[in-house]
Amino acid sequence: MTILENAALVLRCFGNNCTDLTVSEVSERLGLPKASASRLLKSMRETGMLEEIGGSRRHRPGRMMLNLSAAFRYSSGVIGRARAAVHELSQAFGHTGYVSIRDGRQVLAIADFEGTNALRVGASVGNKLPAERCATGRSLLARLAPAEVALLYPDGPVAERLASQLERIRRTGYSFSSQETTPGVDGLAVAVGDPVTSEAVSLCLVYPHNLVSEAERNTMIDAMLDSAGGIAEAVGDPLFRAAERRVPA
Amino acid sequence: MTILENAALVLRCFGNNCTDLTVSEVSERLGLPKASASRLLKSMRETGMLEEIGGSRRHRPGRMMLNLSAAFRYSSGVIGRARAAVHELSQAFGHTGYVSIRDGRQVLAIADFEGTNALRVGASVGNKLPAERCATGRSLLARLAPAEVALLYPDGPVAERLASQLERIRRTGYSFSSQETTPGVDGLAVAVGDPVTSEAVSLCLVYPHNLVSEAERNTMIDAMLDSAGGIAEAVGDPLFRAAERRVPA
DNA sequence: ACAACCGTTCCATTATTCGAAACAATTATC
DNA sequence: GATAATTGTTTCGAATAATGGAACGGTTGT
Incomplete structure (x- = not known):
């Protein structure tokens, strides 16, 4: 299982009634060990795919993701x-x-x-x-x-x-x-x-x-x-x- | 350089006057070997982060990305x-x-x-x-x-x-x-x-x-x-x- | 039809990712 | 305010996936 797939799975969680995620939520929803979930979110944070909401431990899509829908629309x-x-x-x-x-x-x-x-x-x-x-x-x-x-x-x-x-x-x-x-x-x-x-x-x-x-x-x-x-x-x-x-x- | 960073770099390309990318464009813009660029886009396609535009070889953000801005807004x-x-x-x-x-x-x-x-x-x-x-x-x-x-x-x-x-x-x-x-x-x-x-x-x-x-x-x-x-x-x-x-x- | 270009696949090497458990930090409960 | 329970992070060797070069198909344009 490549890390990219897991990252995509995390991103897929967002949308319907889900605006933010924590490490344990990810661990549970994707059936991943805590350790992996933690590292996964960390990596995604570092790349800007996710960001923490106001210093808490909740994560939401990073602002770099906001451009993407625009690109889709105009493509x-x-x-x-x-x-x-x-x-x-x-x-x-x-x-x-x-x-x-x-x-x-x-x-x-x-x-x-x-x-x-x-x-x-x-x-x-x-x-x-x-x-x-x-x-x-x-x-x-x-x-x-x-x-x-x-x-x-x-x-x-x-x-x-x-x-x-x-x-x-x-x-x-x-x-x-x-x-x-x-x-x-x-x-x-x-x-x-x-x-x-x-x-x-x-x-x-x-x-x-x-x-x-x-x-x-x-x-x-x-x-x-x-x-x-x-x-x-x-x-x-x-x-x-x-x-x-x-x-x- | 983890694949996640490269994926993020690809996504960052979208936005300002860039609605779609090809393998060689990615290879050039990120300074990656063709082979790596090809595999990178392939992986991103498979995970849904990207999608091909109408069977051509141009890529745009996948539709799964469209949910993300909504999540951001309501978070x-x-x-x-x-x-x-x-x-x-x-x-x-x-x-x-x-x-x-x-x-x-x-x-x-x-x-x-x-x-x-x-x-x-x-x-x-x-x-x-x-x-x-x-x-x-x-x-x-x-x-x-x-x-x-x-x-x-x-x-x-x-x-x-x-x-x-x-x-x-x-x-x-x-x-x-x-x-x-x-x-x-x-x-x-x-x-x-x-x-x-x-x-x-x-x-x-x-x-x-x-x-x-x-x-x-x-x-x-x-x-x-x-x-x-x-x-x-x-x-x-x-x-x-x-x-x-x-x-x- | 040819040439130029673009994209994909193969390979061994290298580097990253994996899961388990121990550790740290937070929040909840008494 | 102390203890317990939950949540998040780090460490490790083993396993797996990523890397770049070169050779191989496919497409486009002349």
Whole structure:
């Protein structure tokens, strides 16, 4: 087991409800001897991958790590464009928006824009969600061929329901969820991808369920499809074409 | 030279105008043999620290790294509060806002909020700036004792000018820069810190020089001091007290 | 098709990492 | 405030992974 793997495992601990770690926590979570955990954290501290929080013995990612997400964001053309688009959409409708990518069966928000409405959904970039259970995730899954989806989700009631949902998304071009992840919160998502790098991102708006009429929702969907369509055209996304033929809601 | 140090050096390459790396670039920048660079990137790929961009031979930070900045942000109370405050300030005035921390003689933006005005300053989190040459940086330097500043900036004309600037900031509680970093762009900054973790952050607003009158600027300064004062009170920042006695502009 | 460049793999040598237990320092409990 | 319990650090030889040079595929550009 190389030290790099262990370092990566430590870094993986951060994220969902874990903002800092101690030696014993690492020892326990990775099943490492105390000694190894201690030395590992020490090395990571010395290289700047971790830093101590205010002289205590808790560790968090070092500030050198803060640059990395920026590098990721700008390394991809689609992501940059999606960020700009969601920012505009978020401003236009006052709702919180996300840009997300899929990682296996999970989706990961890589940018968020908090809405301007008094009642808005809080933004929390970095959270992971199960792809099959949110609008964002399904919009990305819908870009896969049914056979690829089947590889991710073995046969069963879940897979069956998902297949029909994805079929609808492919037909209409957008994805919708109502109070699925969070009670009282609905979400709309549209995905675009770069055929060259084969990277796909999802543009997503989330809003309070009771605050948006069906007419407003359709306005948002149109705006999102417009924005995403612009990106799709710019990067030459062949999969997006189908969405242009979507049936009016 | 442990592999962890080299990995950290690779990660450090990302950020300022560098969103992706190749084997030979790493070999050149770190002065490593091709073979070592190749294996290093391979290992980092396998652990998820890096990923290939769309099957090419360019590498960028892996998506597992995206969680880290979130962990950093939420690991600190001041940072979270500062984010919320700057978000509100940004919305209120329509100008772009930042939250930054100091790292030696540099400042690093850890959160940004793009303004809503038609003419606004673009946001770019992750950029590093020299601390002595921007409002944000000076607001943070002003929290240090003169002796500590002297350690960072050896005697000379720069240090002398800086000392008088910091003195003014300590007296008024806020920091101002006019077209210093970017032509046409002014900035206002106020710093707060957590005495427990001894972490200090700066709240900053940037706006087009020609668009803001002196009266408007004073309104912004008041609002920023209000927001920061609230944070200072909540976390018990002893250094902020002085700012309450600031002379009206 | 050729050349130039970039990236990967092989090898023995070298240096780092490993786990166990003893040691030190912290925090919790009485 | 003293003791106990938990948490973090250091030391050691044995084991393992990292190193750089050179030879080997693969890709790009002319």
